Amino acid sequence: MIPRPKPERFRLRRTMMFMNAQKPGLxxxxxxxxxxxxxLDLEDAVAENQKDAARFSLYHALKTIDxxxxxxxxxxxxxxxxxxxxxIRVCVAGGADGIRIAKCExxxxxxxxxxxxxxxxxxxxxxxxxxxxxxxxxxPKGILNAYEICTASDRMFGVAxxxxxxxxxxxxKPQPDGVDMLVARGQMLIAARAAGVQCFDTVYTNLDxxxxxxxxxxxxxxxxxxxxxxxxxxxxxxxxxxFAPTEKEILQAEKIVRAYREQSxxxxxxxxxxxxxxxxxxxxxxxxxxKLARAxxxxxxxxx
Amino acid sequence: MVIQxxxxxxxxxxxxxxxxVEPGDGKIELTLTSSVMNQYGRQIKETVLETLARLGVDNVxxxxxxxxxxxxxxxxRVECAVFRSSDASEKDIPWGGMIx
Numbered sequence: 001m002i003p004r005p006k007p008e009r010f011r012l013r014r015t016m017m018f019m020n021a022q023k024p025g026l027x028x029x030x031x032x033x034x035x036x037x038x039x040l041d042l043e044d045a046v047a048e049n050q051k052d053a054a055r056f057s058l059y060h061a062l063k064t065i066d067x068x069x070x071x072x073x074x075x076x077x078x079x080x081x082x083x084x085x086x087x088i089r090v091c092v093a094g095g096a097d098g099i100r101i102a103k104c105e106x107x108x109x110x111x112x113x114x115x116x117x118x119x120x121x122x123x124x125x126x127x128x129x130x131x132x133x134x135x136x137x138x139x140p141k142g143i144l145n146a147y148e149i150c151t152a153s154d155r156m157f158g159v160a161x162x163x164x165x166x167x168x169x170x171x172x173k174p175q176p177d178g179v180d181m182l183v184a185r186g187q188m189l190i191a192a193r194a195a196g197v198q199c200f201d202t203v204y205t206n207l208d209x210x211x212x213x214x215x216x217x218x219x220x221x222x223x224x225x226x227x228x229x230x231x232x233x234x235x236x237x238x239x240x241x242x243f244a245p246t247e248k249e250i251l252q253a254e255k256i257v258r259a260y261r262e263q264s265x266x267x268x269x270x271x272x273x274x275x276x277x278x279x280x281x282x283x284x285x286x287x288x289x290x291k292l293a294r295a296x297x298x299x300x301x302x303x304x
Numbered sequence: 305m306v307i308q309x310x311x312x313x314x315x316x317x318x319x320x321x322x323x324x325v326e327p328g329d330g331k332i333e334l335t336l337t338s339s340v341m342n343q344y345g346r347q348i349k350e351t352v353l354e355t356l357a358r359l360g361v362d363n364v365x366x367x368x369x370x371x372x373x374x375x376x377x378x379x380x381r382v383e384c385a386v387f388r389s390s391d392a393s394e395k396d397i398p399w400g401g402m403i404x
């Protein structure tokens with residue numbers, strides 16, 4: 001049995017890769033790909049008559065396999081199915097780091113799951129509050145209620161949009177410029193930032209179209225997403241490359257933070273760095289860049 | 305547990321195993337075929353018998369078609385087949401108790 005450290009609510013989550021919990025051949029190698037989180041799936045990837053078998057596989061996979069630093073999240077079945085309660089029991093008993101609530105539409109959905117998680121933590125002698133939660137928003141209602149979902153529990157670390165179901169509801173399909181989900185992505189991002197939780201984009205399903213994938217990733221980064229859901233290991237590397245701060249951004253951030261500390265100590269509030277106006281509003285962004293750079297292994301300073 | 309009816313769990317995909325159970329004649333009767341029989345046959349048999357013992361099953365005819373499954377997969381398939389044989393595989397599983 002491999003003991004796992006207590007999950008961190010806010011950690012680096014650039015890449016979250018889906019794996020079918022029912023396929024032993026996949027799960028056993030999950031950690032070698034280097035994604036930040038893996039998402040063991042009890043929901044759509046598992047056929048209706050194999051839900052029970054998937055839980056037995058999942059339990060032993062959680063207990064036996066050493067995932068190292070890779071975070072282990074489990075996607076449970078929706079609250080409108082007969083499966084979710086047992087899904088939660090097995091996740092908690094097996095020691096998963098977190099649970100992804102499928103088809104989440106309201107704060108009440110989060111609270112319902114939270115109550116079942118807490119009951120399971122007590123049943124299996126797991127520290128109450130250990131198991132983290134995230135929500136998948138898959139419907140217009142989920143997007144409209146994003147803020148109340150994000151703030152429904154102290155266990156919530158983030159929200160993700162699920163493109164397949166959402167586009168179906170909206171009667172649209174993937175567009176090269178992302179216009180089909182632009183508003184939904186934007187609304188979810190605003191809600192997540194207002195609530196102080198992370199925000200993840202949906203999967204890109206055309207594995208052969210790497211140019212389209214890159215374009216979507218660049219848009220994700222420009223919009224401010226924390227990370228991306230993935231369906232294949234070959235999608236990991238590009239996210240890590242594109243989401244990492246550039247050398248120029250790191251140097252700039254370092255300069256800004258240093259200059260701000262010197263200037264504010266001298267009683268100056270607004271000043272210029274390389275010809276650009278800087279005041280306190282720029283500091284959180286610069287600090288975030290440095291933290292991300294350190295997490296990506298690109299910076300070793302001690303400014304933040 | 306008592307094997308009440310025939311039940312199956314698993315697949316014959318690589319790294320998996322297909323386990324079938326049915327009521328026995330008062331003992332454990334194990335039939336094993338494996339793609340890695342020469343190297344791991346004894347270990348697979350031990351894992352299956354240990355799992356049955358933990359589940360308190362002593363009267364079963366069990367067949368295992370192994371395709372190079374890890375121990376954790378074998379356990380999962382045996383447990384699932386046994387729980388299915390008494391219609392008990394869907395809820396209130398004793399995780400960490402009989403299942404470990």
